[in-house]
Amino acid sequence: MTEGISPAIAEKAPLILAEIEKASSILMHCHPLPDPDSVGSALAMKMALEGMGKKATVIKGDSSIPRAFAHFPGASEIEERSFSDVDLSKYDLFISLDSGSRSMVSQAHPPALPLPIRTVVIDHHVTNETYGDINLVDASSPAVAFILFQLFSVWKVPLTHDIATDLFMGIYTDTGGFRYAPTDWRVIAAASELARNAPDFTETIFKMENSQSKEAIYFQALAFSSVETFLGDSVAIAAVSHRQLAEKHIPEECIRGIGISNILKSVIGWNVGVSLIERVEGEVKVSLRTRDRDRFDVSKLAAALGGGGHRAAAAAVLHMPLDEAKKLVVAKAKELYNL
Ligand SMILES: [Mn+2]
Structure with missing residues (x-):
């Protein structure tokens, strides 16, 4: 569905892919008080990168991962580390997702900018401070997971069941269950394609919404x-x-x-x-x-x-x-x- 890809995403997709191809070990984080768009996007990106033969790490960041998202595919591989605990010299690339500023990388210990590591920022917050070497900020996307859906489509990343589930959960949650602007036909079309690849999505939603303490x-x-x-x-x-x-x-x-x-x-x-x-x-x-x-x-x-x-x-x-x-x-x- 290339007709539905945002121009900003089409423009940055090859630049981001070039950064990924240069790297061998790539870091991602979950933002403080993570939501399903943060967790789902990081996990989907991790699986996509692994599919390209890269070593990819997701850390929990400042907060613990809420029990409600613990069943997202890949969540058991999230490392129990905050950003300030990470030795950045062990990585060639940091892909920051759903995080408009350095305090969304870590509120407890906001890192100094510029970061000492190649950084790609992918976000949908209009207030993003564009602190990366490459910044893909698309405020018209209701979720980072929707941006990733489009990137993966350009990069020809296969939508496995697990990648589709994590992206679906990010889009579902950040749109308030497809209720908020800017949910449009492109978002519904993406959700439809994801649902085709993750037909058990209603079970994932049920577990998330019925895991309250x-x-x-x-x-x-x-x-x-x-x-x-x-x-x-x-x-x-x-x-x-x-x-x-x-x-x-x-x-x-x-x-x-x-x-x-x-x-x-x-x-x-x-x-x-x-x-x-x-x-x-x-x-x-x-x-x-x-x-x-x-x-x-x-x-x-x-x-x-x-x-x-x-x-x-x-x-x-x-x-x-x-x-x-x-x-x-x-x-x-x-x-x-x-x-
Ligand atoms: Mn988001």
Whole structure:
């Protein structure tokens, strides 16, 4: 399906392949708090590279791999190392996937730039800082897995069952199950071809969506029971303190603020959904979602809080007590949206 390949991808495909052909040992990572696009893309790329006769390594990076993705094909080969633990001199090439900046390579120890190793960046975040020797950033792709699907098609990489499964999971998840823009006919066509090669994809989805730990539910209970609305009910805020997380023994991987703000904005009239999660004492992660990206562009609210993102989905980190963070978000929303 060459007719569906983005011009940016067609242009960079031979350059990236040339880098791969020069290399013998290639490194990939999973970004902090990895999602299926990060894990699935890294694993699919690893298998594609091995098919070309290369040695390919995927490290877990900062975070542990959530149990929900542990059954993705190849996941058992992910090495339990963070980026700062890796001796880069042992590799000829780093392929950074789904990671817009060096803090997505490692939040705990962001590497100095430029990296001391040939680097290819493949990403779909419009804010990508293009820190590679070759950068393929296609913001029109809803997932890195969709970019890889197109690259593999140009490179004639066979879509084995396992590669197809990992790419399918990345596309399925980053599109919210084919619900979000920019999901278009090309994405559905790719998913169709992947599904043909991985006909058991519904089982993989079922296992992913039904691997929750009880702590993830306790976290959601804390968050939803804290909801307050402001500015004529236009802004709904869930706030969870570090003390509450500690009391319920909720581990890091169960804390997903995005899931909370996304559900808040599903209420008619709650135009902006906000989650404020104090992961570390005095450090509040802000996740913003809106149901009306024209009237309530949350990238502007995030920018006013020192963060960034897209019009419908954005985030920031505030270094202040939870109550102050809540007041600040409300004050900035009032000002920006004339509420
Ligand atoms: Mn992604």
